[in-house]
Amino acid sequence: MRTLLIVEDEQIIRKALLNLAWESIGVDRVIDASNGEEGLRQAALHQPEVIVTDINMPLMDGIAMAKELVQRASCQIIFLTGYNEFDYAKEAIKIKAFDYILKPVDKEVLLPQVENAFRLVEEDILNRQSAQEFKRQHLVNKLLFSSTEVPLQEIRGAFTDSDPPHQEKSSPPDFPQAS
Numbered sequence: 001m002r003t004l005l006i007v008e009d010e011q012i013i014r015k016a017l018l019n020l021a022w023e024s025i026g027v028d029r030v031i032d033a034s035n036g037e038e039g040l041r042q043a044a045l046h047q048p049e050v051i052v053t054d055i056n057m058p059l060m061d062g063i064a065m066a067k068e069l070v071q072r073a074s075c076q077i078i079f080l081t082g083y084n085e086f087d088y089a090k091e092a093i094k095i096k097a098f099d100y101i102l103k104p105v106d107k108e109v110l111l112p113q114v115e116n117a118f119r120l121v122e123e124d125i126l127n128r129q130s131a132q133e134f135k136r137q138h139l140v141n142k143l144l145f146s147s148t149e150v151p152l153q154e155i156r157g158a159f160t161d162s163d164p165p166h167q168e169k170s171s172p173p174d175f176p177q178a179s
Contacts, residue, residue, distance in 0.1 A: 025114060
């Protein structure tokens, strides 16, 4: 399921963004927020893969919100702004934003970029899954064809996701000790 979060303080712009043909690029759910603080709450609640956010907003701006989000969530961020200032662009680059688009926003530019951001997230998920499957297969081969003892930590690592997107890290399950 593709979930998009739109964070924009100007109600007219937010409504216009909400009414774009998101389903045409496979977006299943669109959530909105009117400032960065609300955006953080909505992101924690709905775990969007892509966030489209204004930069200059009351309470918490888009840059501050994005800095918080990149520390705890796996998502792509696209900044929208009416400001063509180098300092904003520099901050967006530091955060590793997917894109920085000047307002007024053209849907012919925004929709493809949002779709590309979703594809990047999906590729990242597939890469993580492939890496985890490789670890499991390597462990199975080691258990079947090697005479060396396999450390318990390696077994745990092969069966726990080391960095699951959109989730808090959890401790690996306890395995019974061999007697």
